[in-house]
Amino acid sequence: MPAFIHSLIQANLLFELRTCYGKELRLLSELSLDTAPVGTTPDLAIYPLFAPDYDNRPARQSQPPLGCIEIQSQSQSLEEMVAKVKIYFQFGVRSCWVVQPAVQGIFVFEDPKRYSFFHADDTLRDTVLGLELPLAPVFA
Template sequence: MEKAHYAMEAVIDVLSEYERERGKPMPTLNHAIIQANLIFALKLQYRQQYSIVSEINLTMPIRPDTVPDVAIYPTLKIDFLHDVTSMTAMPLTIIEIVSPSQSDAEILAKFERYFNAGVGSCWLVLPSLQAIAVYTGIGKYQFFTDTTTLTDPSTGINLALTEIFV
Protein backbone atom coordinates (compact mmCIF):
# COMPACT_ATOMS: atom_id res chain seq x y z
CA MET A 1 0.00 0.00 0.00
CA GLU A 2 2.85 2.38 0.88
CA LYS A 3 4.54 1.83 -2.53
CA ALA A 4 1.32 2.63 -4.42
CA HIS A 5 1.07 5.93 -2.53
CA TYR A 6 4.60 6.91 -3.59
CA ALA A 7 3.90 5.89 -7.19
CA MET A 8 0.82 8.13 -7.24
CA GLU A 9 2.87 11.03 -5.87
CA ALA A 10 5.40 10.54 -8.67
CA VAL A 11 2.66 10.76 -11.31
CA ILE A 12 1.22 13.89 -9.72
CA ASP A 13 4.67 15.52 -9.64
CA VAL A 14 5.06 14.96 -13.41
CA LEU A 15 1.81 16.77 -14.24
CA SER A 16 2.18 20.44 -15.12
CA GLU A 17 0.32 23.12 -13.20
CA TYR A 18 -1.98 23.48 -16.26
CA GLU A 19 -2.86 19.77 -16.15
CA ARG A 20 -3.47 19.77 -12.39
CA GLU A 21 -5.57 22.94 -12.55
CA ARG A 22 -7.72 21.92 -15.53
CA GLY A 23 -7.68 18.14 -15.18
CA LYS A 24 -6.69 17.65 -18.81
CA PRO A 25 -3.52 17.32 -20.89
CA MET A 26 -1.41 20.32 -21.87
CA PRO A 27 -2.38 21.40 -25.41
CA THR A 28 0.11 20.98 -28.25
CA LEU A 29 0.77 23.36 -31.14
CA ASN A 30 -1.54 21.38 -33.47
CA HIS A 31 -4.20 21.42 -30.76
CA ALA A 32 -3.92 25.19 -30.36
CA ILE A 33 -4.07 25.88 -34.10
CA ILE A 34 -7.07 23.59 -34.63
CA GLN A 35 -8.88 25.08 -31.63
CA ALA A 36 -8.33 28.61 -32.98
CA ASN A 37 -9.45 27.56 -36.48
CA LEU A 38 -12.61 25.94 -35.09
CA ILE A 39 -13.52 29.00 -33.04
CA PHE A 40 -12.84 31.37 -35.95
CA ALA A 41 -14.85 29.30 -38.46
CA LEU A 42 -17.76 28.86 -36.05
CA LYS A 43 -17.87 32.53 -35.07
CA LEU A 44 -17.61 33.62 -38.70
CA GLN A 45 -20.68 31.58 -39.69
CA TYR A 46 -22.73 31.24 -36.49
CA ARG A 47 -22.04 34.18 -34.17
CA GLN A 48 -25.66 35.41 -34.52
CA GLN A 49 -27.11 32.02 -33.53
CA TYR A 50 -24.62 30.70 -30.99
CA SER A 51 -22.04 31.74 -28.43
CA ILE A 52 -18.77 29.91 -29.05
CA VAL A 53 -16.85 29.61 -25.77
CA SER A 54 -13.38 28.20 -25.24
CA GLU A 55 -11.93 26.70 -22.06
CA ILE A 56 -14.89 27.44 -19.78
CA ASN A 57 -15.32 25.41 -16.61
CA LEU A 58 -18.56 23.40 -16.53
CA THR A 59 -20.07 22.58 -13.16
CA MET A 60 -21.16 19.00 -13.75
CA PRO A 61 -24.09 17.36 -11.93
CA ILE A 62 -21.69 14.65 -10.75
CA ARG A 63 -18.16 15.78 -9.84
CA PRO A 64 -15.54 16.47 -11.01
CA ASP A 65 -16.16 19.57 -13.09
CA THR A 66 -14.67 19.67 -16.58
CA VAL A 67 -13.17 22.16 -19.03
CA PRO A 68 -13.94 21.33 -22.68
CA ASP A 69 -11.82 22.79 -25.46
CA VAL A 70 -14.85 24.52 -27.02
CA ALA A 71 -18.50 24.76 -25.97
CA ILE A 72 -21.40 25.96 -28.12
CA TYR A 73 -24.32 27.67 -26.36
CA PRO A 74 -27.43 29.42 -27.58
CA THR A 75 -26.53 33.12 -27.78
CA LEU A 76 -25.43 34.31 -24.34
CA LYS A 77 -25.73 37.90 -23.18
CA ILE A 78 -22.42 39.24 -21.86
CA ASP A 79 -22.72 40.87 -18.44
CA PHE A 80 -19.49 42.80 -17.93
CA LEU A 81 -20.38 43.65 -14.33
CA HIS A 82 -21.13 40.09 -13.20
CA ASP A 83 -18.71 37.58 -14.68
CA VAL A 84 -18.84 33.82 -13.99
CA THR A 85 -16.01 31.35 -13.54
CA SER A 86 -18.09 28.22 -14.12
CA MET A 87 -21.19 27.49 -16.17
CA THR A 88 -23.97 25.45 -14.58
CA ALA A 89 -26.07 25.42 -17.77
CA MET A 90 -24.83 22.74 -20.14
CA PRO A 91 -23.93 23.74 -23.69
CA LEU A 92 -25.66 22.43 -26.79
CA THR A 93 -22.38 21.02 -28.10
CA ILE A 94 -18.97 20.17 -26.67
CA ILE A 95 -15.83 20.00 -28.82
CA GLU A 96 -12.86 18.01 -27.56
CA ILE A 97 -9.56 17.92 -29.47
CA VAL A 98 -7.67 14.69 -28.86
CA SER A 99 -4.27 15.05 -27.23
CA PRO A 100 -1.62 12.38 -27.83
CA SER A 101 -1.79 11.27 -24.18
CA GLN A 102 -5.58 10.75 -24.10
CA SER A 103 -7.15 7.31 -24.49
CA ASP A 104 -10.38 6.52 -26.34
CA ALA A 105 -11.88 5.18 -23.10
CA GLU A 106 -11.11 8.43 -21.27
CA ILE A 107 -12.75 10.57 -23.96
CA LEU A 108 -15.82 8.35 -24.30
CA ALA A 109 -16.28 8.39 -20.52
CA LYS A 110 -16.21 12.21 -20.71
CA PHE A 111 -18.77 12.16 -23.54
CA GLU A 112 -21.03 9.87 -21.52
CA ARG A 113 -20.95 12.40 -18.66
CA TYR A 114 -21.74 15.23 -21.09
CA PHE A 115 -24.71 13.38 -22.61
CA ASN A 116 -26.03 12.42 -19.17
CA ALA A 117 -25.86 16.11 -18.20
CA GLY A 118 -27.96 17.15 -21.22
CA VAL A 119 -25.40 18.07 -23.90
CA GLY A 120 -26.88 17.43 -27.38
CA SER A 121 -23.72 16.58 -29.31
CA CYS A 122 -20.00 16.08 -28.80
CA TRP A 123 -17.36 16.53 -31.47
CA LEU A 124 -14.21 14.47 -31.25
CA VAL A 125 -11.47 16.19 -33.25
CA LEU A 126 -8.72 13.83 -34.41
CA PRO A 127 -5.77 15.98 -35.56
CA SER A 128 -3.59 13.10 -36.79
CA LEU A 129 -6.42 11.90 -39.07
CA GLN A 130 -7.61 15.41 -39.99
CA ALA A 131 -11.11 14.24 -39.11
CA ILE A 132 -13.97 14.96 -36.72
CA ALA A 133 -16.50 12.48 -35.34
CA VAL A 134 -19.82 14.08 -34.34
CA TYR A 135 -21.49 12.09 -31.56
CA THR A 136 -25.19 12.49 -30.82
CA GLY A 137 -25.10 9.73 -28.21
CA ILE A 138 -22.72 7.03 -27.03
CA GLY A 139 -22.02 4.80 -30.01
CA LYS A 140 -23.99 7.12 -32.33
CA TYR A 141 -21.66 9.17 -34.48
CA GLN A 142 -20.84 10.35 -37.98
CA PHE A 143 -17.24 10.55 -39.17
CA PHE A 144 -16.11 13.50 -41.31
CA THR A 145 -12.73 13.82 -43.05
CA ASP A 146 -10.87 16.94 -44.09
CA THR A 147 -12.44 17.01 -47.56
CA THR A 148 -16.06 16.87 -46.38
CA THR A 149 -18.49 19.23 -44.71
CA LEU A 150 -19.35 18.38 -41.13
CA THR A 151 -23.04 18.39 -40.25
CA ASP A 152 -24.21 18.40 -36.65
CA PRO A 153 -27.85 17.21 -36.57
CA SER A 154 -28.44 18.57 -33.06
CA THR A 155 -27.54 22.19 -33.90
CA GLY A 156 -27.77 22.33 -37.69
CA ILE A 157 -24.17 23.52 -37.88
CA ASN A 158 -22.42 22.82 -41.20
CA LEU A 159 -18.67 23.34 -41.32
CA ALA A 160 -16.18 22.72 -44.12
CA LEU A 161 -13.28 20.82 -42.58
CA THR A 162 -10.85 22.35 -45.05
CA GLU A 163 -11.21 25.48 -42.87
CA ILE A 164 -10.16 23.58 -39.76
CA PHE A 165 -7.18 21.55 -40.90
CA VAL A 166 -5.22 24.27 -42.75
Protein backbone atom coordinates in the same frame (compact mmCIF):
# COMPACT_ATOMS: atom_id res chain seq x y z
CA MET B 1 -0.72 22.41 -21.90
CA PRO B 2 -2.05 21.93 -25.43
CA ALA B 3 0.52 21.34 -28.14
CA PHE B 4 0.82 23.31 -31.39
CA ILE B 5 -1.57 21.18 -33.49
CA HIS B 6 -4.18 21.13 -30.72
CA SER B 7 -3.98 24.91 -30.38
CA LEU B 8 -4.10 25.43 -34.15
CA ILE B 9 -7.20 23.26 -34.60
CA GLN B 10 -8.92 24.93 -31.64
CA ALA B 11 -8.27 28.40 -33.06
CA ASN B 12 -9.38 27.33 -36.55
CA LEU B 13 -12.59 25.74 -35.24
CA LEU B 14 -13.43 28.82 -33.21
CA PHE B 15 -12.79 31.11 -36.18
CA GLU B 16 -14.75 29.00 -38.68
CA LEU B 17 -17.71 28.47 -36.34
CA ARG B 18 -17.80 32.14 -35.39
CA THR B 19 -17.60 33.17 -39.04
CA CYS B 20 -20.51 30.90 -40.00
CA TYR B 21 -22.67 31.08 -36.87
CA GLY B 22 -21.53 34.08 -34.84
CA LYS B 23 -24.91 35.81 -35.14
CA GLU B 24 -26.71 32.72 -33.75
CA LEU B 25 -24.30 31.09 -31.33
CA ARG B 26 -22.00 32.06 -28.46
CA LEU B 27 -18.76 30.09 -28.88
CA LEU B 28 -16.63 29.81 -25.76
CA SER B 29 -13.12 28.46 -25.35
CA GLU B 30 -11.95 26.54 -22.25
CA LEU B 31 -15.12 27.19 -20.22
CA SER B 32 -15.36 25.33 -16.90
CA LEU B 33 -18.59 23.34 -16.68
CA ASP B 34 -20.20 22.12 -13.47
CA THR B 35 -20.38 18.49 -14.57
CA ALA B 36 -20.40 15.63 -12.08
CA PRO B 37 -18.35 14.58 -10.27
CA VAL B 38 -15.56 17.20 -10.47
CA GLY B 39 -16.25 19.48 -13.44
CA THR B 40 -14.88 19.50 -16.98
CA THR B 41 -13.45 22.02 -19.40
CA PRO B 42 -14.19 21.35 -23.07
CA ASP B 43 -11.93 22.93 -25.65
CA LEU B 44 -14.99 24.72 -27.08
CA ALA B 45 -18.55 25.08 -25.83
CA ILE B 46 -21.47 26.05 -28.07
CA TYR B 47 -24.34 28.07 -26.55
CA PRO B 48 -27.28 29.93 -28.05
CA LEU B 49 -26.36 33.59 -28.50
CA PHE B 50 -26.73 35.54 -25.26
CA ALA B 51 -25.49 38.83 -23.88
CA PRO B 52 -22.64 38.38 -21.40
CA ASP B 53 -23.42 39.23 -17.77
CA TYR B 54 -20.24 40.79 -16.40
CA ASP B 55 -21.73 41.04 -12.89
CA ASN B 56 -22.50 37.32 -12.54
CA ARG B 57 -19.33 35.28 -13.10
CA PRO B 58 -19.55 31.82 -11.52
CA ALA B 59 -16.39 29.71 -11.41
CA ARG B 60 -18.22 26.92 -13.25
CA GLN B 61 -21.08 27.20 -15.69
CA SER B 62 -24.14 25.27 -14.46
CA GLN B 63 -26.15 25.75 -17.66
CA PRO B 64 -25.20 23.02 -20.16
CA PRO B 65 -24.10 24.16 -23.60
CA LEU B 66 -25.84 22.95 -26.74
CA GLY B 67 -22.60 21.29 -27.77
CA CYS B 68 -19.07 20.57 -26.61
CA ILE B 69 -15.95 20.09 -28.70
CA GLU B 70 -12.96 18.13 -27.43
CA ILE B 71 -9.66 17.86 -29.31
CA GLN B 72 -7.81 14.66 -28.55
CA SER B 73 -4.22 15.18 -27.46
CA GLN B 74 -1.45 12.66 -28.01
CA SER B 75 -1.62 11.60 -24.36
CA GLN B 76 -5.35 10.81 -24.47
CA SER B 77 -6.96 7.59 -25.64
CA LEU B 78 -10.17 7.37 -27.62
CA GLU B 79 -11.69 5.62 -24.59
CA GLU B 80 -10.93 8.71 -22.46
CA MET B 81 -12.57 10.93 -25.04
CA VAL B 82 -15.70 8.76 -25.17
CA ALA B 83 -15.86 8.87 -21.36
CA LYS B 84 -15.92 12.69 -21.59
CA VAL B 85 -18.67 12.49 -24.20
CA LYS B 86 -20.79 10.46 -21.75
CA ILE B 87 -20.23 13.06 -19.01
CA TYR B 88 -21.31 15.87 -21.33
CA PHE B 89 -24.50 14.08 -22.36
CA GLN B 90 -25.34 13.35 -18.71
CA PHE B 91 -24.93 17.09 -18.07
CA GLY B 92 -27.51 17.89 -20.77
CA VAL B 93 -25.34 18.65 -23.79
CA ARG B 94 -27.14 17.79 -27.05
CA SER B 95 -24.14 17.20 -29.34
CA CYS B 96 -20.46 16.41 -28.82
CA TRP B 97 -17.57 16.56 -31.25
CA VAL B 98 -14.31 14.70 -30.74
CA VAL B 99 -11.51 15.92 -32.99
CA GLN B 100 -8.87 13.39 -34.04
CA PRO B 101 -5.85 15.43 -35.22
CA ALA B 102 -3.81 12.37 -36.29
CA VAL B 103 -6.34 11.48 -38.99
CA GLN B 104 -7.72 14.99 -39.55
CA GLY B 105 -11.22 13.88 -38.66
CA ILE B 106 -14.06 14.64 -36.29
CA PHE B 107 -16.55 12.32 -34.61
CA VAL B 108 -19.94 14.02 -34.14
CA PHE B 109 -21.88 12.28 -31.38
CA GLU B 110 -25.66 12.70 -31.26
CA ASP B 111 -25.73 10.49 -28.17
CA PRO B 112 -23.01 8.47 -26.42
CA LYS B 113 -23.46 5.48 -28.74
CA ARG B 114 -24.36 7.11 -32.07
CA TYR B 115 -21.95 9.17 -34.09
CA SER B 116 -20.93 10.19 -37.59
CA PHE B 117 -17.33 10.62 -38.69
CA PHE B 118 -16.14 13.38 -41.01
CA HIS B 119 -12.67 13.57 -42.51
CA ALA B 120 -10.31 16.15 -44.07
CA ASP B 121 -12.21 17.58 -47.08
CA ASP B 122 -15.71 16.56 -45.92
CA THR B 123 -18.35 19.01 -44.81
CA LEU B 124 -19.19 18.19 -41.21
CA ARG B 125 -22.93 17.96 -40.60
CA ASP B 126 -24.26 18.13 -37.07
CA THR B 127 -27.92 17.22 -37.57
CA VAL B 128 -28.78 17.74 -33.89
CA LEU B 129 -27.61 21.37 -33.81
CA GLY B 130 -28.24 22.06 -37.50
CA LEU B 131 -24.62 23.03 -38.19
CA GLU B 132 -22.52 22.48 -41.31
CA LEU B 133 -18.82 23.20 -41.45
CA PRO B 134 -16.26 22.52 -44.21
CA LEU B 135 -13.32 20.75 -42.57
CA ALA B 136 -10.51 21.77 -44.95
CA PRO B 137 -9.99 25.15 -43.20
CA VAL B 138 -10.14 23.51 -39.76
CA PHE B 139 -7.11 21.35 -40.55
CA ALA B 140 -5.26 23.96 -42.66
